[in-house]
Structures are given as structure tokens and as C-alpha cells.
Amino acid sequence: MSAIHLDSIRKSFGETPVLKNIDLSIRAGEFLTLVGPSGCGKSTLLRILAGLEAPSAGSVSIGDRVVNGVRPANRNLAMVFQSYALYPHLSIEDNMMTPLRLRDLSTAGRLPWIGPLLAREKYREMRRQVEETARVLRIEPLLQRKPGQLSGGQRQRAALGRAMVRKPVAFLMDEPLSNLDAALRIHMRSELAELHRSLKTTFVYVTHDQAEALTMSDRMAVMMDGDILQLGAPDEIYNNPQDIRVAEFVGAPKINLLPGVIDSAGQARCGDVVLSRVGVGAASEKVTIGLRPEHLELAGGDEKGSLTGRLVHRENLGADLYLHLSVQDGAHRMVVRTAPHEIGRVSIGDDVRFVRKRGEAMVFGADGKRIRLSETPAAAVPEVA
Amino acid sequence: MTDMTLSSSAPSSTARADGYRFSVGETLKHAVLILGALVVLLPFYVMVSYSLKSPAEIMQNTGGFFGAQEAFRDEYCVKLGKDVADCMVTPVIYNYTTAFQKAPLLRYLLNGVIVTASIFFIQVLVALPCAYALAKLRFWGREAVFGLVLFCLLIPVHAIALPLYIMLAKLGLTNTYAALVIPWSISVFGIFLMRQFFMTVPDDLIDAARMDGMSEFSIIWNVMLPTAVPALLAFAIFSVVAHWNDYFWPRIVITGDRSLFTPPLGLREFKGDADGDNFGPMMATATIIVAPLIVAFLIAQRRFIEGITLSGMK
Incomplete structure (x- = not known):
């Protein structure tokens, strides 16, 4: 050999x-x-x-x-x-x-x-x-x-x-x-x-x-x-x-990508929602935030840091149920993985709230390269979820 | 199953689905086909019929297909001074024996086999490597070469017959088998046909052969040739029919030596001369000449249609 x-x-x-x-x-x-x-x-x-x-x-x-x-x-x-x-x-x-x-x-x-x-x-x-x-x-x-x-x-x-x-x-x-x-x-x-x-x-x-x-x-x-x-x-x-491109290619369904910026505290945020903590990056840089469908879950109430989306499609695979949500007034599509028993009575057209459950959100710079996250929080603001 | 429906005229399959209902379109199609078949078959009918009948029946157009088969007097035999009673012959026997006696027909048939077989063999030997290179190898000027091949398809044989003859004469090759074979050894049609077929052979197969350690020539003979059998069969039909039946070229290059005559030249033995027309033996000769082709077709037909319907190897 x-x-x-x-x-x-x-x-x-x-x-x-x-x-x-x-x-x-x-x-x-x-x-x-x-x-x-x-x-x-x-x-x-x-x-x-x-x-x-x-x-x-x-x-x-x-x-x-x-x-x-x-x-x-x-x-x-x-x-x-x-x-x-x-x-x-x-x-x-x-x-x-x-x-x-x-x-x-x-x-x-x-x-x-x-x-x-x-x-x-x-x-x-x-x-x-x-x-x-x-x-x-x-x-x-x-x-x-x-x-x-x-x-x-x-x-x-x-x-x-x-x-x-x-x-x-x-x-x-x-x-x-x-x-x-x-x-x-x-x-x-x-x-x-x-x-x-x-x-x-x-x-x-x-x-x-x-x-x-x-x-x-x-x-x-x-x-x-x-x-x-x-x-x-x-x-x-x-x-x-x-x-x-790697993040997009690997994984089915595809990773959810949201446009965002890095704020002065060094956190990547999409609109008002803080999604991740970033290391020493230039503030207000435009970034793309990647979230895998299994890293999201439905939020019970009006939790802090949750996103809202309108349900446009349900994909039932038996063990898993993928919810296709249109967020930010239809500007983006996101897929959230849940189990069929968790969803209850949500039908197409309803608004659904979901939060990041676990795992790192992946932050990519404007050139498509990954931005490293720092080991310690850059600011005192605790990371959401 | 598919080749069965194909061979027994395709339109009938739709009629069958309708349960034998009368249809003007189908009837018209069949009428046209039957008419076409008659036009093609009638000369053969006449040929076979004449080869069975006596000269008198042929001249008077009597006796139906088989003729009465009554013994008649062979004038040539009488001229030789034999007893008239010994010269009474049955038409069929007379026609076919004369065909073989008056001309060395067996020799002509053998010549025909030798010439057509060597032509086809050399054509394949040349066409397969050419077609492989044109279809599967990348080299500078490939498209130009293929363009030349297509161009050569347009040149009629008769246009270059004279230069070819002069060339062979200068080489001292007239009145040899070589003269009959050499001009046909490179068949552009064969190259074109095989190239088109090789284009459909997946590249993976050739790459697999290369991985297994075959040389390019080995790929041609061990991989491409076996997969190309249907196409080769189609080409064989064109090649063999064309050269078995060819009268023009042998007539030009075989001028003296009768032992080199091909079957169509054998027909010249019976052309009208001092003895008068001798249609019976002539038609018998013609029947004998076309028989091998027809038999070969009947045997190969199945394979041929199979080859076309298989079309590849997926």
C-alpha cells in the first residue's frame, strides 16, 4: 500500500x-x-x-x-x-x-x-x-x-x-x-x-x-x-x-443563510436579533449568517432573540418534519427541523416563532470565508440562546 | 418480439390493436407496398421462370411459370453430329447443365467469393482503425480529415475509373485478383458508417479497456469490433452486394483471362451470338448467381434486424 x-x-x-x-x-x-x-x-x-x-x-x-x-x-x-x-x-x-x-x-x-x-x-x-x-x-x-x-x-x-x-x-x-x-x-x-x-x-x-x-x-x-x-x-x-460554498453544498436540506452585520459589540445580528458572537472583526461589516435547520427550534412564547416566519410549506419525512418559513416579509426562506409531534396545529400561512437551539451559528464574511469566533465573549452581553 | 413486428410490416400492428377493422389508410399503405413489391419481384419471377422453360416456350411466352417440361431437341447437339434421339433434353436439366458446361460457372462463383471476401476483409481492416481514430481519439486536424472522408463519399466510381485503370495497367496489375480488390480496399462509406457507430459507444468502455492494460489497437479488435458487429453486418451487406453484383469494374480490368471472371461477367458467355439467343441457360446462370446472396440474406436477416433494434448495449 x-x-x-x-x-x-x-x-x-x-x-x-x-x-x-x-x-x-x-x-x-x-x-x-x-x-x-x-x-x-x-x-x-x-x-x-x-x-x-x-x-x-x-x-x-x-x-x-x-x-x-x-x-x-x-x-x-x-x-x-x-x-x-x-x-x-x-x-x-x-x-x-x-x-x-x-x-x-x-x-x-x-x-x-x-x-x-x-x-x-x-x-x-x-x-x-x-x-x-x-x-x-x-x-x-x-x-x-x-x-x-x-x-x-x-x-x-x-x-x-x-x-x-x-x-x-x-x-x-x-x-x-x-x-x-x-x-x-x-x-x-x-x-x-x-x-x-x-x-x-x-x-x-x-x-x-x-x-x-x-x-x-x-x-x-x-x-x-x-x-x-x-x-x-x-x-x-x-x-x-x-x-x-462548502456550507451550502453540504447538508440536506441546505443551511439557512441570513444577511447580517457585525455590531459594535462584535456580535453578528440579523435585524434586531443577535445570532452569534464574533471575534475581533470590523464592526458594521456585512456578513452572512448560516444556521443549520437542526440548530433551530420552535419558540414557545415571545422569547428573546426569536425570529418570526410565515409557514409556506411542510415537508414530512416521518421522523422529522421540515418547516419552510418565509422570513423578513418573504425576503428569505428558512427551513426549521422539528419533530411531527412538536408542531401541534400550525397550518400553512400561520406565523411561527423559532429560536436558535444549540450549535454555533456560522458567520461568513463578504468574501465568503468563515469568520472565526472568539473564545471569550468580546462584550458583556451574553450570547442569546 | 419487436423485431417480429418490424419484419412483418409495421403498419399491421396498429390494425391488430383495432381488432382487424377495415381502414382506408392501412389498405392504401398495403396497396402501395404490394405494388412496390411487385415491381421488385417481377423481374426475378421472369428470371426464374425462363430458367425453367424451353426456348420455344420462352419465345412464344407459353407454359406458365414452370413450362410443360417436354423434351425438346438440342440443336447444338445435333450440329455436333450426334443421333437426334440422344439429343432430346428436358428444359430444366438442359438450362442448368448448359449454364455449368458452357461457362466454368463454379470457377466464376469461386472468384466472386474470393474477391468479395478479400474486399470486405481489407475494408474492415482499414475502416475500423480509421473510424476509431475519427470517433474517439483527439488529434489535430481530426475534423478536417473527417471532412475529407465525407467529401470522398461524393466521388462516383465511374469518374475515377480511367485513372485507376491506367495506374493498375502501369503497375502491370490488370488481369489479376489485385486489380479487382485493390481499388475497393479503402471504403470511405465503411469509415463513415463505423465512425457514426463508434460515436455511440460510451467513452467509459474505452477507458476501462485502457485501465485493464489494452493497447489502442487491442481496443479496436477486442472491444470495438465485438460491439460493432451489428454495424459491421449492415456494412457487409452493402459491401458484399455491391461487389458481388459489380459488372462495371471487372469488365474493365479483366480483359483476357477468363479464369478470373466474376459471376456477372459469366453472363456474357450467353449473350446473343452466331448460335442465336440462349435465354434459358442465361437465366439459369443469373439465378445461380443471385442465389448465394438471397440465401445469405435469409440467414442474416434475423441477425441484421436484431442488430438494428438492439442498437447499442445499454
């Missing part, structure tokens, strides 16, 4: 820059997710790592070896594609055997009919490896079938199998779950995570679905417009986003 380093990778297609100076170190054995909206360059980065695309500048190294000029096959990486990319004319067994044939057999051994006779021992070994992998993935009964005869989930497993047989340094996965239906996708998430734990190999996983990134990865890199905005553990990314 070896770590993978990407050093100052740049890539542009014609005049359009796709990747702007990416530095990324992937630790041996970790599950790293590249996540971002479509067109952010995450797939290009993966393809550069795989060797399918050459970077305009920068170097890729696997272990201690710089692999810029090395052909994809010789990097000993395996890739799983969104469309599975199984060879349609070969059975699943032959599909899984293909990388082994190309790696382990001489030209003579690859010949049809004669090859298996010449390299009988190697063929036996290859077949054993394929069967072993098939057993792990529970696709043994499917080995003789063609990809066209399999369901999406089965093809997904077969594609994984083809990647696994060669025991690569790292698995590269390009949105492998996107073509599955919702229930299967959620099921496969946990299977992939389990597979990663049992194989103990590096996984580099590309997705546009922040839920996949949060649930599976050891670390995730949020990419946007050709840059890595933040790299860290899912917890860290969710609870402590360093950029307003």
Missing part, C-alpha cells in the same frame, strides 16, 4: 481552466471522497490520477514513484465507472479475467484456443482469483452471464469485481452509484464502506451527492470551480465549513 500525492495539478481544456493548482495527499488505505457539483473538475482530477488524462502541469506520484508518463494499466490502479463499462460481449467471468490476462499472460498465452493450453497453470490461478473475488461479492451464480442479462446492482458488483481481481494499489470510483435506484444506492453505500474496511485498500471516490460523501468517507474534499475548498473528515466539513 502506498500513499498518493497530487502536486500542483493544473488542467485546462483549450482556454478553459478546469483544475487550478490542486494539491492533494491521499493516505494509504483511506476512503477519500471528491465531492462537488457537476463541472467542478472532480472527475477530471480522478482521470488525471488514473492516467487517462494528462495534467497541463503538476505531478502525480504513487508511493515514491512519479507516474506522470506511466500508462494507466501500469499504475496498478483500478477504476469503477458510472456506466460500469463492462465489455458487453464477454461473460462476467471473462470480464473479470480481462485485466488479469493482460497483466499476467504473455502474447502467446493470450491467443484464443492455444493460449489456455500453453499457460494452463496461469489460467487455473486466474480462474481461482476470479472465483474468490466473485465469492466475496456474492456474484458466483452470475459468472457465466453476459452484462446485458444483469440488473443494475448486479452489473455494479461485476464492475467492482473486475476492479478487485487485480488487487490494485487504489480503487478509483467515478460516481459508481449514480445509475442505481434510490433504495439500492443507500444499500450499496454501506456495502462499499464495508468492502473498504475489509480490503483495507485506498478508495478514491468521486460523487456529486454530498450524502454519499458524508456517509462513506474517512475524509472528503469539497471541490468547486477547479479548486479544493476544504479537505477534512465529514464531521469537520459539516460542522465547521470554512467557506460559504
Whole structure:
């Protein structure tokens, strides 16, 4: 096992820059997710790592070896594609055997009919490896079938199998779950995570679905417009986003953003309501205050520091109930999470009061960067809620 | 199921849903189709019918489709000085045996197979890598090259026949198989057709092959070729039919050596000469020449339609 380093990778297609100076170190054995909206360059980065695309500048190294000029096959990486990319004319067994044939057999051994006779021992070994992998993935009964005869989930497993047989340094996965239906996708998430734990190999996983990134990865890199905005553990990314774009991208439903200012006491406030305490920042600076839906709750009475909004939509998910409120006379929409039993009789069009329950409000400066909160209150005024 | 409805004329499926109700539109469609089929099939009917009848029946236009099959006197046999009783022949047997005896028809058929097969083989050998490069590789001037391919589609063979002939003559290649094959070895139509098909093959599949360690040529023969079988079959039909039936080009480059004649040239053996017209054996020859194509079609038809309806591999 070896770590993978990407050093100052740049890539542009014609005049359009796709990747702007990416530095990324992937630790041996970790599950790293590249996540971002479509067109952010995450797939290009993966393809550069795989060797399918050459970077305009920068170097890729696997272990201690710089692999810029090395052909994809010789990097000993395996890739799983969104469309599975199984060879349609070969059975699943032959599909899984293909990388082994190309790696382990001489030209003579690859010949049809004669090859298996010449390299009988190697063929036996290859077949054993394929069967072993098939057993792990529970696709043994499917080995003789063609990809066209399999369901999406089965093809997904077969594609994984083809990647696994060669025991690569790292698995590269390009949105492998996107073509599955919702229930299967959620099921496969946990299977992939389990597979990663049992194989103990590096996984580099590309997705546009922040839920996949949060649930599976050891670390995730949020990419946007050709840059890595933040790299860290899912917890860290969710609870402590360093950029307003990260805060917006991660979390469903989306974080609530309210415009505000920093007052003379160093508190971020939206209108009259103090929402957070800020460190030494310039007063009266325009800021954006981010509040996650689960950090808000309905206020009982006329509590201090509460906001009012008109209920425009209720989204009932069973365990949770999301209330969509229009605040400040419809200038902003906010989402508040409650439990169905807490809400009582509130109907659409009613005014609802809610307060910040816990957790930090996140304050972002005009440039979109997070403004650090100070450890001690800047003023004597106690923080609300 | 889909190919069944397709092969048995598409309009009938709507009629079936309505429970065989009479419909003017459907009737009209069928009338037009039947008329078209008649126009195409009548010459074949005449060809097969003449190949069965005696010269007298052909001239007098009697005997229906099969003719009476009464023995008649073979004048040529009599001229050779044989006994008249020995020269009485049944029309069918006479027509078909003469077809094989008067001209080395089997040799011509073999030539036809050799020429069409080598043309198709070389065309595929050239067209697949070209099409792959034009569809899937990024290189400078790709669009310009593809433009040239399209441009070449517009050039009629007859316009360049003479220069081609002179070139082959200077190389001393006239009256060889090479002369029959070489001018057709690069098929721009084939390149165009395969390129269009390769455009629909997902890039992921090629990337997967690269990850597995295949070279670009290996990708062409081991990944693209198997997925392109339906398109290749369609191209094979165009190529084989065109070159099996080609009369123009073999007529130009095969001037003396009769052992190199392709089947259509074989028909020349029966053109009217001192012996008078000999339509029976001529039509028998024609029937024999088209038979392999028709048989091949009947066998490949299923595959062909399957290929079109499958259209890809998702």
C-alpha cells in the first residue's frame, strides 16, 4: 500500500481552466471522497490520477514513484465507472479475467484456443482469483452471464469485481452509484464502506451527492470551480465549513443563510436579533449568517432573540418534519427541523416563532470565508440562546 | 418480439390493436407496398421462370411459370453430329447443365467469393482503425480529415475509373485478383458508417479497456469490433452486394483471362451470338448467381434486424 500525492495539478481544456493548482495527499488505505457539483473538475482530477488524462502541469506520484508518463494499466490502479463499462460481449467471468490476462499472460498465452493450453497453470490461478473475488461479492451464480442479462446492482458488483481481481494499489470510483435506484444506492453505500474496511485498500471516490460523501468517507474534499475548498473528515466539513460554498453544498436540506452585520459589540445580528458572537472583526461589516435547520427550534412564547416566519410549506419525512418559513416579509426562506409531534396545529400561512437551539451559528464574511469566533465573549452581553 | 413486428410490416400492428377493422389508410399503405413489391419481384419471377422453360416456350411466352417440361431437341447437339434421339433434353436439366458446361460457372462463383471476401476483409481492416481514430481519439486536424472522408463519399466510381485503370495497367496489375480488390480496399462509406457507430459507444468502455492494460489497437479488435458487429453486418451487406453484383469494374480490368471472371461477367458467355439467343441457360446462370446472396440474406436477416433494434448495449 502506498500513499498518493497530487502536486500542483493544473488542467485546462483549450482556454478553459478546469483544475487550478490542486494539491492533494491521499493516505494509504483511506476512503477519500471528491465531492462537488457537476463541472467542478472532480472527475477530471480522478482521470488525471488514473492516467487517462494528462495534467497541463503538476505531478502525480504513487508511493515514491512519479507516474506522470506511466500508462494507466501500469499504475496498478483500478477504476469503477458510472456506466460500469463492462465489455458487453464477454461473460462476467471473462470480464473479470480481462485485466488479469493482460497483466499476467504473455502474447502467446493470450491467443484464443492455444493460449489456455500453453499457460494452463496461469489460467487455473486466474480462474481461482476470479472465483474468490466473485465469492466475496456474492456474484458466483452470475459468472457465466453476459452484462446485458444483469440488473443494475448486479452489473455494479461485476464492475467492482473486475476492479478487485487485480488487487490494485487504489480503487478509483467515478460516481459508481449514480445509475442505481434510490433504495439500492443507500444499500450499496454501506456495502462499499464495508468492502473498504475489509480490503483495507485506498478508495478514491468521486460523487456529486454530498450524502454519499458524508456517509462513506474517512475524509472528503469539497471541490468547486477547479479548486479544493476544504479537505477534512465529514464531521469537520459539516460542522465547521470554512467557506460559504462548502456550507451550502453540504447538508440536506441546505443551511439557512441570513444577511447580517457585525455590531459594535462584535456580535453578528440579523435585524434586531443577535445570532452569534464574533471575534475581533470590523464592526458594521456585512456578513452572512448560516444556521443549520437542526440548530433551530420552535419558540414557545415571545422569547428573546426569536425570529418570526410565515409557514409556506411542510415537508414530512416521518421522523422529522421540515418547516419552510418565509422570513423578513418573504425576503428569505428558512427551513426549521422539528419533530411531527412538536408542531401541534400550525397550518400553512400561520406565523411561527423559532429560536436558535444549540450549535454555533456560522458567520461568513463578504468574501465568503468563515469568520472565526472568539473564545471569550468580546462584550458583556451574553450570547442569546 | 419487436423485431417480429418490424419484419412483418409495421403498419399491421396498429390494425391488430383495432381488432382487424377495415381502414382506408392501412389498405392504401398495403396497396402501395404490394405494388412496390411487385415491381421488385417481377423481374426475378421472369428470371426464374425462363430458367425453367424451353426456348420455344420462352419465345412464344407459353407454359406458365414452370413450362410443360417436354423434351425438346438440342440443336447444338445435333450440329455436333450426334443421333437426334440422344439429343432430346428436358428444359430444366438442359438450362442448368448448359449454364455449368458452357461457362466454368463454379470457377466464376469461386472468384466472386474470393474477391468479395478479400474486399470486405481489407475494408474492415482499414475502416475500423480509421473510424476509431475519427470517433474517439483527439488529434489535430481530426475534423478536417473527417471532412475529407465525407467529401470522398461524393466521388462516383465511374469518374475515377480511367485513372485507376491506367495506374493498375502501369503497375502491370490488370488481369489479376489485385486489380479487382485493390481499388475497393479503402471504403470511405465503411469509415463513415463505423465512425457514426463508434460515436455511440460510451467513452467509459474505452477507458476501462485502457485501465485493464489494452493497447489502442487491442481496443479496436477486442472491444470495438465485438460491439460493432451489428454495424459491421449492415456494412457487409452493402459491401458484399455491391461487389458481388459489380459488372462495371471487372469488365474493365479483366480483359483476357477468363479464369478470373466474376459471376456477372459469366453472363456474357450467353449473350446473343452466331448460335442465336440462349435465354434459358442465361437465366439459369443469373439465378445461380443471385442465389448465394438471397440465401445469405435469409440467414442474416434475423441477425441484421436484431442488430438494428438492439442498437447499442445499454
